[in-house]
Amino acid sequence: MKNTFGTNVCITLFGESHGPAVGAVIDGLAPGIEVDPEFIAGQLKHRRPFGKISTSRVEEDCFEILSGVFNGKTTGTPICIVIPNENKNSRDYSETRSLARPGHADYTAYAKYHGYEDYRGGGHFSGRVTAALTAAGAVAIAALRGKGIFIGSHISSCGGVKDRAFEDVGEDIRVLSDKLFAVLDDDAGEKMKAVIAAAAEEGDSVGGVLETAVCGLPAGIGEPWFDNMESVIAHGLFSVPGIKGVQFGAGFDLTDAKGSVFNDLYCMDGSKVVTRGNNNGGINGGISNGMPVVFRCAVKPTPSIYKKQDTVDFFEKKDAEIELKGRHDPAIIHRARVVVDSITALSLCDLLAQRFGTDWLGGGI
Amino acid sequence: MKNTFGTNVCITLFGESHGPAVGAVIDGLAPGIEVDPEFIAGQLKHRRPFGKISTSRVEEDCFEILSGVFNGKTTGTPICIVIPNENKNSRDYSETRSLARPGHADYTAYAKYHGYEDYRGGGHFSGRVTAALTAAGAVAIAALRGKGIFIGSHISSCGGVKDRAFEDVGEDIRVLSDKLFAVLDDDAGEKMKAVIAAAAEEGDSVGGVLETAVCGLPAGIGEPWFDNMESVIAHGLFSVPGIKGVQFGAGFDLTDAKGSVFNDLYCMDGSKVVTRGNNNGGINGGISNGMPVVFRCAVKPTPSIYKKQDTVDFFEKKDAEIELKGRHDPAIIHRARVVVDSITALSLCDLLAQRFGTDWLGGGI
């Protein structure tokens, strides 16, 4: 389905970095979910560049809800949210039109679209499109909160600096929700910012790892095999161009361990089935087991750097050099966090709607 | 779509470990693809347990093609392949029906299906279903080979022993295709087998990492955002219950690197655009760039171990102990490899059919 993701709750993305607008249509959300423009604006603010560690292309991200919301609540019909592109600066890109920026989708877009693609600023492959994903995700995040399901991500690692792991998941998520730079250990956060600023100084960039947790999800969510929870969430996450890896629970860390070490032993916590340890990340056989769902994403260093790089001219089919101008992020990991939360929320809304029906997330009758 | 995966070429899985059969329906493959029963049997043999490092439940995996093949070639209509379950031994499971085997889907299946699930041997969540996936994948793998596209996986790491990385991808894939225990360095392979055998001896198990490469794929394959190549392949891979992580290219390894290190610089190789290095795993913006597609999967240690483990009785909602009997694998990584190849092949057939149409993979007019 190309730019559409989901079965019962689905999102469709559109837009180019330097076109009139980016936007999203969310279909299948229950009627009666409160839609708070301030919360959406707040989520967009979490995605927006800020300070010395981000691009100087700062946009207001004024969004407009064109449909699907009436009297402050979802109607149950498709919600279209549009975010006009305002601060675009197209002349930065025209000179380098046929030069493949290393790590970017310029050349692959050309191979796919034969030159008809809007090449300015990455076009449809631009991270700009995640602004629409974030606005849409905000509605999903709010819907889940209404059912006691909370999602939070922190920068687990950035430029070699590590944050502490999740401990009290519920409380950690609560704390993260207000932070612009999402770390659990603020000292680590300051070091990360310094690393990013230093990379920016050199005209270089850094990447990192995001760790995400979901709490409040009941056991038994997810479908067998192809629409299992891991497949659905990973499908969504890998849609973000900068994400190159996804692992649930211990993931790659314990592949060398023994089964006796890896297995999460079940025990009762009052009347609730829980596990000691969470190496499976809250998911067995692709279906939630009632423990927090935990996963990590590898975010590659942002490919836009100011150093001169070897490349090719794909019109002329010859070697070339490229030196980027314009305004670029030395890191996107602190901005990507809210995008990951959004994708997670949309994925979960979809699986929950499959399990419990159209109305479950909403205001009911 | 639950047990169905793919858009233009899609596969539907069915079956339970101890039911009459497992099977798959592949729909959308081009007409005119040769279907060689021996090749399918060979692929199934690669998945079958063998020696001291596997379960003693060895099945012949006699498959029957019920539809979609005529005069040795695909017709273009759905191919149903059925593999009867022969060597099943259901009494092993009845005593422990309400005890959640740690790391397995028993409890999550119960939470989802309320006790109606076929609990014997993992039921529909059993790795047994991957036999059907392997048979179906064999048809897809053969179709891709007909177009010069080759897939191979090796055990990159198992129980702490590492194989060498891919070097000459085309040649390495060729070599791997004949090996029952898929390593590039046979000495490493022997050490891995020893580690697996030692774990078996202790009643324990090991996991590992599979590395997969695809060569021959043209640039420009994959759809933007949600049906991009990474999303589609990862979606398929995470359907395998034992896979807990997927990373493309350098993935998690270089998240602490600078962009100037991570970026794959483009250059011309004759008239072909290539990159120096392949940290992006052959994919930019979700679309193939013409380099080998390379990714790794984290395969968790198989959860069936013979040590006594704490668990719960989910009927009685009380703590319990479990001691597995029956026949189990001390490792599945050497068997999972052909499953990963199959999923990759089905994913690529789908994306190629979307791009080039129904007939491209087949015999043409």
Next chain:
Amino acid sequence: MKNTFGTNVCITLFGESHGPAVGAVIDGLAPGIEVDPEFIAGQLKHRRPFGKISTSRVEEDCFEILSGVFNGKTTGTPICIVIPNENKNSRDYSETRSLARPGHADYTAYAKYHGYEDYRGGGHFSGRVTAALTAAGAVAIAALRGKGIFIGSHISSCGGVKDRAFEDVGEDIRVLSDKLFAVLDDDAGEKMKAVIAAAAEEGDSVGGVLETAVCGLPAGIGEPWFDNMESVIAHGLFSVPGIKGVQFGAGFDLTDAKGSVFNDLYCMDGSKVVTRGNNNGGINGGISNGMPVVFRCAVKPTPSIYKKQDTVDFFEKKDAEIELKGRHDPAIIHRARVVVDSITALSLCDLLAQRFGTDWLGGGI
């Protein structure tokens, strides 16, 4: 999705008329639905040819359930039902391989599959595939009955003879469920059989109109626009090659009437909202209004006739004549009725599962 139909409850068909078997996979049905092999056999009997008014190719239609049913109930995982082809007689077809039987899919299959299609007896386009649809539909019909939703079809018209219309829908459906030749007025039925027998005598065939009613469906089922109830049901019905028209309620009959005549006026029947008249066929804006859902299907005369017909040889691209041999139906309408019920049931199960979730149709917790 080609041979797959449905979103939350979906069916995948496979098989060729003269291949090893036809079959279906039904995915997404709730766990805990009783599966009665006798009921499935009974539904297949309703589809089976009989007497002088049908083909002499009579098959036992022995079906086998390969998965998804355990202890007599659905598990919630995919149900694969296979019906082996037994009484096939492939030599009847070989001589006429490149002659397009008028009204059949021989030529269009060739245009699509380039000659790789299994041409024997219509191959994958054969009505034989509807045996699998019927077996699958039986499970869906039983599930709906468990929730008080009943479906029935009668031969509204055949060869110029008309049956009476539905009156007491619930009672009429009950009566029809036991009839092999589904008419509400048995005298009309005898006349229809005579017309069919007379056509058979001449080596000719007849068609007709099926009228279907559903009672017990709550108001509010169906999705807006593209997954509305009319679209979903019609999509399914038009998959049957012989069905060339579908109309809901008054459909084409009252297109020349005024709005004041067509409109169904609402009124209260106790605490229930009902309409006087049902020109809209129980559906407004694509969503059920609580009245019986009523629609009609145009079934074209079966194209297999014994008269010599002009045609082309599509290998040689020249004019030719064809004279069919083999065993053919002079009418399929009395057999198609249970196929229409099956498609309707599968469509409704899908829409109900979307609305009320996975478990609603089943045994619950």
Next chain:
Amino acid sequence: MKNTFGTNVCITLFGESHGPAVGAVIDGLAPGIEVDPEFIAGQLKHRRPFGKISTSRVEEDCFEILSGVFNGKTTGTPICIVIPNENKNSRDYSETRSLARPGHADYTAYAKYHGYEDYRGGGHFSGRVTAALTAAGAVAIAALRGKGIFIGSHISSCGGVKDRAFEDVGEDIRVLSDKLFAVLDDDAGEKMKAVIAAAAEEGDSVGGVLETAVCGLPAGIGEPWFDNMESVIAHGLFSVPGIKGVQFGAGFDLTDAKGSVFNDLYCMDGSKVVTRGNNNGGINGGISNGMPVVFRCAVKPTPSIYKKQDTVDFFEKKDAEIELKGRHDPAIIHRARVVVDSITALSLCDLLAQRFGTDWLGGGI
């Protein structure tokens, strides 16, 4: 997929009659298709009310293309077209909020959305949404024309007045493309307008039958069973709330005929396989046979009439009366014609893209 239709080329609709805008996202169209704003405007003009035979709510239908078009051509990425709602008059609807307008979706929307629906002017179920469908369809229609495939619909019957049938399909389609009131026989058209005007005078409304033809389509398009051409087109057509019946070729007209009469005999026309007669409407087994695809839609009389009607108050659950005010169409059939063309075009683009791949409809490499 609720408000999304299509597999490879798909459209997503959003918007409410009295919300900020209606719109559509078309995804999967090939890169390089010319997008002519004047042609889109012309198609919208064909849908716009005019003269005495339409509502006085006339809107400019100023559309804005937010994405997917660059330098006047499709890029291959999603095209979002938005049409702001300008001439809305919401006070007309507030008094009658809980009164079910007969024939409308007010009550069914309430049953589905529990009162959260935007009830003004039919909300998301309003015919207003077809403006977006028309704009999107215009792009698809233009793409098909570029490949020699033409679509045209005429008012076959309205208020008892009949137009002549298609004769020279290609020429008839050409003539229709410029007509605001789409009839082949202008005298019949004048009589129809008189009938509509007379109904308007009485505060009543009329319906009719649209007949559509497609020429230039190659043989072999359509998928077997569920994504066959009839299923796909009918699925799309039935999404229009006013369409209550769809028939291909002779449809219901010849259900009482013999097979020997109904069958379309094949013959050669030079090197092309054609049929004498076209009772199958250009489709056999759901796949195009190279003849014109012909079908008819039953358009019910528009339910908005000015006569006092019995109804219910669905808040109070009691009988009531309703007398509509506001601005309504005495007929929509002349406006629906371009909607039918649009749906047909989108359906065909989807099936052609499945068959021939992403690039076929576009500018190529």
